[in-house]
Amino acid sequence: MDAALRTLLDGLYADGTTHDEAQPDRLRRRRNLEPGSAELLTLVLRVAGARDVVEIGTSNAYSAIWLADAVRDTGGHVLTVDVEEWPGAAENLARAGVEAVVDRRLGDGGELLAGLPDASVDLLFLDAERVEYPNWWPHPVRVLRPGAVLAVDNVLSHPDEVAPFLALVEKHGGFESTTATVGKGLYLAWYRP
Template sequence: MTAFTPQIQSVLEHYELRMLEEQFRMQQLSPEEGMAKRDDFLLPVGKAGAEFIHSMILAANAQKVLEIGTSYGYSTLWLADAVTHTNGKVTTIEINVEKSNYAEHQMQKAQLSDYIDFVCSDVLQYLTTDHQPYDLVFIDVWKELYVPSIKLLIDQLPVGAYIIADNIIHPSHHKEDAEAYREYIHSTQQFESVLLPIGSGLEVSRKIK
């Protein structure tokens, strides 16, 4: 079990309460209504997935961590706490200003701001000019952006770097994009990759050449 500071624990409890409230609200919506209102909800990786990614950062001693899709900052909290133990930093990208500001405010309350660079931008535009050699990338954005995002990143990732992609098993309406991502990762022959049934499905890929 991860040991958090009181400040981080307080923010985590805030997120978990919001998640419970949103689960109830989402149950009242049709699938169509849920899609229309998706920007209103956290839609986080979930605790099991977050704990796994946190442990991966520690095990890999990852110092340069990239998050593609900040959303409201739930996973950002876990990533940032992990890099406090590796003397690292998280760069997190989000196009929605409201979400990015919300996440930044929560990270200030958690006293993690010094470990995070917030980027409010279109992810593909940002990655076109960003050439950092990230040690670990977590991608949890709209699924049609998975392949183009990784195509922009692949050449700058060092051997041994990890990519962790969320929502590869669920929800089912993203199945086509999820399969396209897995096919792309395997087709490059630059990664060893495995799909783990954690949360909504995590594809964990390690660059080998």
């Protein structure tokens, strides 16, 4: 990552943190991925050679920019979806110069996953309303290619909210997983059906 992009991301993260501290409505907070989690996630993306990346939970596009920078190294693209239009998301992607590798959509994450072809995703990153993830089953697994990565944020900060989804993943089998103790806890699972 070049210095200009890192400076932009640092500014977006700082602005998001300030915004969230002043915002009493949890659903209006940006809730950006922590920088340490973003660094680990994009390292995993690069090591895996992920080309088809899906992010559920765009917010202000902070994490989409991290993912987009990484897929430029793998020759891929990012499909990111959120249920609402966040102020600044499109502008942030343009300022970062990554809009050519990002397809940003408005809609429900579960509906997006349901419409994707089987085995079409190399990395799926879930960073949205955690209690909704089980409602999307079985699509989060159905869309993964063999060797794909499933990543879920906030597994240490909100364990009760992600536990039902992670239980479905464990019951399904075919995953080797770990929880990285960075940020708010990043669950990483390698899919080996």
